[in-house]
Amino acid sequence: MSKKSLTKPVGAKKKERAILVALDKGRIAGEEWGVEDSLEELSRLVQTAGGIVQTRVVQVRSSPDPAFYIGKGKVEEIARLCDELQVDVVIFDHDLTPSQQSNIEEKIGVKVVDRTQLILDIFALRANSAMGKIQVELAQLNYLLPRLKGKGILLSRLGGGIGTRGPGETKLEVDRRKIKERIVTLTRKIKQIERQRETIRKRRKKWWVAALIGYTNVGKSTLLNRLAKARVKVDDKLFATLDPTTRKVILPNNQVILLTDTVGFINKLPHHLVAAFRATLQEVKEADILVNVLDASHPKVMEQNEATYTVLRELNARDKPVINVLNKIDLVEDKAKIERLKKSVDFPVLVSALTGSGIDDLLDRMASMLDKERVDTVFFFPYDRSDLISLIYNEGEITDRKYLQNEVMIKAKVTPALARKLIRYRNGRRKIENYKSNDYGKWRKDK
Numbered sequence: 001m002s003k004k005s006l007t008k009p010v011g012a013k014k015k016e017r018a019i020l021v022a023l024d025k026g027r028i029a030g031e032e033w034g035v036e037d038s039l040e041e042l043s044r045l046v047q048t049a050g051g052i053v054q055t056r057v058v059q060v061r062s063s064p065d066p067a068f069y070i071g072k073g074k075v076e077e078i079a080r081l082c083d084e085l086q087v088d089v090v091i092f093d094h095d096l097t098p099s100q101q102s103n104i105e106e107k108i109g110v111k112v113v114d115r116t117q118l119i120l121d122i123f124a125l126r127a128n129s130a131m132g133k134i135q136v137e138l139a140q141l142n143y144l145l146p147r148l149k150g151k152g153i154l155l156s157r158l159g160g161g162i163g164t165r166g167p168g169e170t171k172l173e174v175d176r177r178k179i180k181e182r183i184v185t186l187t188r189k190i191k192q193i194e195r196q197r198e199t200i201r202k203r204r205k206k207w208w209v210a211a212l213i214g215y216t217n218v219g220k221s222t223l224l225n226r227l228a229k230a231r232v233k234v235d236d237k238l239f240a241t242l243d244p245t246t247r248k249v250i251l252p253n254n255q256v257i258l259l260t261d262t263v264g265f266i267n268k269l270p271h272h273l274v275a276a277f278r279a280t281l282q283e284v285k286e287a288d289i290l291v292n293v294l295d296a297s298h299p300k301v302m303e304q305n306e307a308t309y310t311v312l313r314e315l316n317a318r319d320k321p322v323i324n325v326l327n328k329i330d331l332v333e334d335k336a337k338i339e340r341l342k343k344s345v346d347f348p349v350l351v352s353a354l355t356g357s358g359i360d361d362l363l364d365r366m367a368s369m370l371d372k373e374r375v376d377t378v379f380f381f382p383y384d385r386s387d388l389i390s391l392i393y394n395e396g397e398i399t400d401r402k403y404l405q406n407e408v409m410i411k412a413k414v415t416p417a418l419a420r421k422l423i424r425y426r427n428g429r430r431k432i433e434n435y436k437s438n439d440y441g442k443w444r445k446d447k
Contacts (some may be wrong), residue, residue, distance in 0.1 A: 018046050018053050019081055019087050020046070020091055021057045021059075022038065022059075023058075023094060024061070033267055039056055041267065042115065045122065059071060069096055069104070076107070079109065088111065089112070098147040116270050120139055120140050123136045131279055134189050134190055138276065141186070197282070207258050208255070208288045209259075210249075210288065211287035212224060212259065214305075215308055218293045218304070222353040223353040227363070230247045246259065246283075249366075251363055254394070262280070262281070262284055269307070281311075284317050289323065289369055290321070293325045293327050294325065294348075296332050297332050301341065323362070325362060329350050329351065330355050330357065349365050371413065373415075376413055377411070378426065380408070380425055388425065389410060392412045398412045
């Protein structure tokens with residue numbers, strides 16, 4: 001057969017033809033995803049990356065082949081299919097070692113991409129912020145470094161088609177030493193941006209922060225738009241959101257919180273990718289509460305939820321307060337399924353981010369959860385400091401007030417940060433004239 005070029009860029013307007021390949025090792029204890037389920041998700045990833053799936057190839061095998069991952073005979077079968085179907089790329093639903101990827105490419109004569117490389121490719125398409133682009137480039141370089149052949153292979157195949165997007169060929173047509181230097185530079189840039197973000201997070205300490213988490217494409221961005229009355233871009237594709245987006249939300253108790261939309265999780269998300277995007281996922285670790293969004297209409301909703309919690313465990317964020325949200329209930333015709341999910345998920349809130357159904361219930365739940373974290377505090381403000389009373393109205397909840405001779409006494413539920421900010425107006429020597437407050441008395445003892 002005629003060997004296709006591995007370096008010829010694919011035109012931007014041409015959709016690449018792909019063959020999907022998977023290994024069926026049989027059912028594994030604790031593994032609920034079947035091969036077809038995983039391939040269906042891989043197919044959606046390919047569509048998101050701009051490809052067209054021509055066919056799927058599955059080999060039943062108890063363990064991977066060290067040289068080709070699949071058997072040599074199956075590799076030859078795929079080579080014939082590539083010729084017959086004019087395929088541009090073969091995509092494996094598994095991670096390949098550098099030698100396996102190289103051996104398969106040499107045999108079949110077309111580009112070979114594994115699951116990690118495909119996900120990185122989509123991340124490259126989605127990254128808009130400086131941090132997002134740097135993290136993607138760094139992850140791609142770390143992925144490519146062990147795959148360099150010889151002293152300084154040209155990597156000009158990058159920049160054209162699935163599995164080749166990102167930094168571009170100018171930065172990557174360098175030898176191993178230059179790539180290592182680039183990795184050091186990008187790592188330094190990430191640390192610098194992380195310091196800047198930490199400064200911003202400190203400024204936000206006066207507000208509670210909630211992070212929208214969940215599997216990719218469960219409707220987190222749509223929910224953010226509904227809760228914050230925002231206009232964040234929404235796309236019915238996997239990983240439509242890569243860069244975190246934060247908006248203010250006013251809760252029913254008048255409390256202001258910051259709500260952050262985060263990158264979606266996915267099954268088989270490699271540990272090293274979680275580590276590579278730790279700066280982006282830091283928003284999850286820093287949040288006060290997590291709003292875990294599930295797609296109630298998806299047949300694998302509970303398996304997706306388990307994938308989410310797997311990532312949370314890797315982030316050491318499993319113990320944070322969580323509000324579970326069953327989204328897309330407007331798409332669920334089987335009401336018995338809803339009842340089953342309500343039993344399987346802890347205290348879920350049922351919503352449709354698209355229609356607005358259940359949104360008030362979710363806002364009430366968020367307010368109730370954060371109320372537990374606020375402190376009852378008594379303040380004494382001079383009459384000329386109405387601005388501070390307005391501040392409490394805007395950021396807290398006033399539960400009582402009393403007009404005294406020279407000042408206004410305000411009892412309110414506020415965040416610990418706001419209570420600290422206004423500590424000079426919490427004077428324990430004030431007269432409180434028949435005002436009974438256990439919380440105030442407790443505060444005096446603490447002071």
